[in-house]
Amino acid sequence: MSLNIVHLVGRAGSNPEIRYLDSGKILCKFNIAVNRRSKKEDQPDWFELEIWDKTAEIAANYVKKGSLVGIQGSLKIDSWNDKTTGNKRTKPLIRVNNLDLLTSKKDSESNSGSDDF
Template sequence: MPDLNRVQLMGRLTFDPELRRIPNGTAVSELRMAVNRSWQGRDGDRREEVLYIDVTVWDRQAETCCQILRKGSLIFVEGSLKMDQWDDKTTGEKRSKVRVQADRVQFLDSRRDAGGGGGYGGGEDEYGSAPPRESRRPRQESAPDRGFDNGPSRGGGYSPSNSGGRAAVAPDQDDDIPF
């Protein structure tokens, strides 16, 4: 059976993204998102767990994320898992960490200014205002082609807002966010 390494996550950023460049000039941004998992325990009580996931975004998509996203921004990420391994310099132990290598990041709300602002739904796109035209073009060089569409969604699959023009997550859920 062939292997499949695909991840789809929706959550909120835990800090403002920062842009850096590797020696060849390529833009990269490390995001951390909080993803909630809810279930009902054997005792009937509702339980919730928050997972903190590191996400790496490359090229123009990294630049756009840093321009638009802020702590608390709701995002949808598609990508693959990647494991980083290194030797701990203080203990000499081998360490590892799994992170998401993003192929696509969708902005699901318009929280671009400090203090929130913006609304849910409406507007020209899912995050409140139209981005520069070049960010809407599919970028094949931003991630290796693995047979998946790295460009904007063109129907079918996940959609950040329903036909009523409202975001997939109700605004009153923001009160339960730990950051």
């Protein structure tokens, strides 16, 4: 038996970008900064999120840069050929199944534009 489950809590590093595809699907992408438990001086780890359909719309409407979110999803490795070099490139991202909005409206207003994670 194998499992591919990721649970993270972090702050949005950017405002979500939403795309409406010709197929009728909705795609939302943004990244989150997740602090490590070890030392406060450590730099956060960054994860790119891929969110689809109704959850994508919710993210686009309610998540802003600095918002605290919890996510549950699976790790996905995107791969493509670089247009300039022709080399194969890969990038990990998290395909989100569940999104929890953990920032209150008051906190969201005070965090907008903040670069502190």
